Amino acid sequence: MAKKYVELAKKVKCQIIKGSFQFGDKLPSLRLQANTHRVSIDTVQAAYAMLEEQGVIASKPGSGYFVDYIPELESTELIQSPTKVSLQHAVLKVLSHCTQSRCSLGIAELDSALLPTAQIAKLMKRHIRYSLPELLKTEFSEGEPSLRAAIAKYAIQRGIQCMPEQVTVTAGAQDAVLLALKAIAKPGATILVQSPCFPGILQLIQSLDMRVIEVENDDVGHTFVAALRQVLMTVKVDALVLVPTLNNPDGTTFNLAQRKAIVDICTTHNVPIIENDIFGDLHDVKTRLPTLMSLDQSGQVIYVNSVSKSLGSGFRIGWLITQKYHQQIKILKAFSNVSENRLNQRTVADLLSSGYYQRHLTNLKQALGQQRNLYLSAIAKYFPQQVRVSDPQGGYILWLALPTNIDSEALLERVVANSVCFFPGTLFASDLSYKHFIRINMGAPFDAAIEAKLKLLGHEIKALS
C-alpha cells in the first residue's frame, strides 16, 4: 500500500484535475487538511512538498499553498487503496437535523404536492375494498405477480428484455443494492463506487464489512472511465456499484460511449455491476441513454430501481433484475424480510401497467425543470460568486462547491437553528474530500419560505468565506 503522503498527494491532485480547486486557488491549510484527512501535519507537509516538486502547487511564504498548474489526467494516479467506511453516526446526525428543522432542502425527496396522491388513494381504496383479506396474508414469492409482470414490461423501455421471474421486488433501491451486494460478495470484499457517492451505498458497504474504492469523477464522466480501466488492471475488485444517470449528489450522467466502455471493462475483468437506475426516469432527455444492463451480453449486470424518486419513498417499493444471480437473491430474500407490503405493490403495479406512471413522469419532469430554474436563480442571487453549482440534466438534486475554507458540517450547525438544513459533503465519501461541498434537495415547489432559507444560507456562506 502506498505511503500516506503519496495517497494524500494523489487525492489533492485529483481534486485539482476535476476542478475542485482551480488555477490560483489557495489550498486548505496544513492543519485543516490534516483534520480533513485524519493524518498528521507532517503527512500533509510531505504531500504538499511532493506536489510542489511536480509543479502542481506553489507555496507563497506567509500565505500558504496555491494551485500553480492543472495537470493532465494520468489515470494511474487516481487509484486509491480499498478503505473502510465509517459514516453511520454522521448520517444519523444529519437526518435528525433534517427531521427537526422540517427543511425540505435536506433529504432527497419529492414534496407530496408533486405526487399523484389522489390517484394513489383511489387505487388503494379499491384494493382495500375488494382484496383486503388476501392482502393481509403472507406472500411467499419474490413479489406480487402483477407487479413483477408490470416491471418486466416497463423494463423493455429501458432496453431490458426480461421475464417476470427474473424480477425481485424489494423494499426500495437501498434494499435491492443490499441484496445484490450480499449475493455477489462476502465480508472483506472490495467494492468500487463513483465518487462522490450516495451515503446509503457507503453505509451498506460499511454494514457488510466490505471495503470501498472510490473513483473520482469529473462532470463529464471521463475521469471515472479512465481510472476504472486502470484500477481493474491492478486491484481485485469484487463488484462495481454505479448510478449511471444523474448520480446523487453531483448529477453526473455517463454518455453512450462511456456506458459501453464501463460494461466492456467490467466484462473483461469479470466484475459484476450493480446498476442503480433510481434517477433514470427523471432524466430530461428526448432519447434516453441505454441502461448498462441493455448493453451487457454476459449477465454481469444486476439492475436496480425503485419508485422512491418518482412516486414517494414512503412506498418502500423497489426491484432488481438479474438472471445470473437470481437464485442467490431468492434465498437471501426468503430468509430476510420475506416480502413487501402487498397493498403498496399492487398500487404500484396498477400505476405502471395503466400508463398512468408515464403520464405522471411527463408532468413531473416539466414541473421539476421549472422548479430547478427558480432554485438556481435564487442561488445565483444570494450565494457568493465563488460557489460552483452542478448542472444536472434532470432530477432535483444540486451539488455545490463552496469556498475551500468552509467546513460544511460547521455551516450546518450554524443554520439548523434557523430551520435550514442540507446534506454536508462529508457524507458522500469515506474521507473528508468533500468537506466544502453541500447537497441541496429541490424536491419541494419553490416558494417564499424556501427563498428565505436559501437567502439565509447564502448569507452564512458569505460570512464564512
Ligand SMILES: Cc1ncc(COP(=O)(O)O)c(C=O)c1O
Ligand atoms: C443513488 C440512490 N440509491 C438509493 C437510494 C435509496 O432509495 P430507496 O428509497 O428506494 O431505498 C437513494 C435515495 O436517495 C439514492 O439516491
